[in-house]
Amino acid sequence: MGRKVLLITTDQQRYDTLGCNGGVYSRTPVVDGLAAQGIRYERAHPQSVVCMPSRSTMITGQHPSTHGVWMNGVPLPTDSPSIVEEVHRAGYATALIGKAHFEPYMDPFGVFAENRLAAAESFSEDARWHDGTMGPLYGFDHMELATHGPAAPLHYSRWLLLNHPEALAGFFPVLDGDFEVSAEGGGDTGAVQVKDNPIAREVYHTDWVADRTISWLEGRAQDEDWFCWMSFPDPHHPWDPPSSENHRVSWRDIDLPEGYIASAAEREAVLSAKPRHWMDWYTGRVVSNFEAPLKWVPATLEADQLAEITAKNAIEVEMIDEAIGRVLAVIAAKGWDDDVDIIFTTDHGELGGDFGLLFKGPYHTAGLMRLPLIWRPAPSAKVDPATVTAPVGLVDLAPTIGQIVGLAPADWMEGSALPVTDDDAASRGIERTLTEWDSELFGVAVHLRTITRDGFTLTMCLPGTSHDGTEGELYDLAEDPLERVNLWDDPSRRSLRDELIDDLRRHQPPARQPRLECVAPV
């Protein structure tokens, strides 16, 4: 019998939303407890700041340039290498419960397996793996899927439709009449993508994901090895948690996030010192990506609206923490706890009011790039609790899972098993992370390449429709954690800038050829 793995992910969660990371809005005692028992990473970065590329990185252990999912809407080929396939081959039961999103949701022809499973009343479908063998999709022998509401044809939507049809209309409608991401507002302040949702808490997707995870775990034999990815769709927008939970955090009582600059003049001065796509979006001149509402202009965000969004987000984070607690109680009751590794993280962050912005996009800044990551090794492994400050990435998850299960690193993986201390990181040369952005849609192209190392984050803006290839960003994360002073053009930092660019270019994987097609907006 080997070590079991519970991988817990959320969607679009900021580093600073957890109590153990200094968060002040939510109570997160369960995840904080995991951090106290395990390893808390202070510089965990995604390799992409949007869902599909980032989630593809998690299971392939590859950067987006290598696995080829270069933007949302590009499906991960089913014959891509996957750590879950290797874990399945090693004899583990393998489940993904909640949000997958390796394939697009907008799929009217039913091309993608993720969207076919629920209608077929199925939890798995065979596909050809990267080595030519046939096996369950991406290695999961049980996929029970959900997203942020009832929109996509997934198991949660079907369950809602069959059992709680009255709840469907309570969610925020994510698309408007033009099929664009909706800019509608609601709540007390008219905040974008906020809605009071009358849904019963136990019917909301957070509790559904935990319930289905518990059901799957209870179906496992006592001595069975298992890998379970419990994937919560929240706290990704829309911010429409059950209204019954509004009492947890009152937007009227909270301070605005530290990254929000209250003075419009000061905010715009900071934005003007960044590459032009920042100000272009802030003013509504250019919306470069589908993930942000086309008809919402960030400059119109009011302080009360940000407070309400922050409160709703905090409520969603608390609900997730409690749902995790229920699952951990089942694991303990089954007597498995000593042999279960638990990893908690998210796919990318949320701008959350930083510089007056919300949602996500081509902005390689801490709100999107600094992720919560906690690894509670199985107590039987006797790994001491620690805090790791070395930069690590989601690209490191696959080799970490492989190591836990007892697999040798595969040659297609580009990351390293997560270090358990800073000394461990130093001895293994773990010192940088890379993050990519590529988007080309409706006449707008943005391409960014970012490196984080030695306490600095540097972003190169490659040529596109907004940039000519000369712009970029450089921040001293120790001196300027809020990233308000762009050192890119500072002559005194020129040699540092050149050194980081050289390091970035030497380590950036080449882009997959031919490029995979984008076949949906998301």
Added chain:
Amino acid sequence: MYGGVRYHIEIDAPVEAVWGRIGDPARLHEWFPDFSASPVDGTTRTIVSNSGVSIDEELLIVDPLLRRIQYSLNLPILAKHHGTLDAIGLEDGRTLLMYTTDTEPRIMSLVIGSATARGLREIKRQMEESH
């Protein structure tokens, strides 16, 4: 908002042969994996999806000199739609096939265009296997 997407593919077969397969609008279903039939009545083509849904299209251009087919989908959710397929002969005896989808609302161009991308891959497969 009006907008579009374009997919293209190069086929290792002469343009005359490619046009011979794609130039008949009633044979669309033979190389479009998502459709099971595509009968034409006058300037109306009816495409039938594999799940049995029928949608009418108006054929706007069928030009064997330009080697272009253009049509418009009649769907209530589309204020505008133009699908344009162009076959261009390359100097090395191969063919460049371009499929453009323009729609209002523009997001639908990606959703519809994804089917055209699969069609391009299928016609390439068919032509290169038979050529």
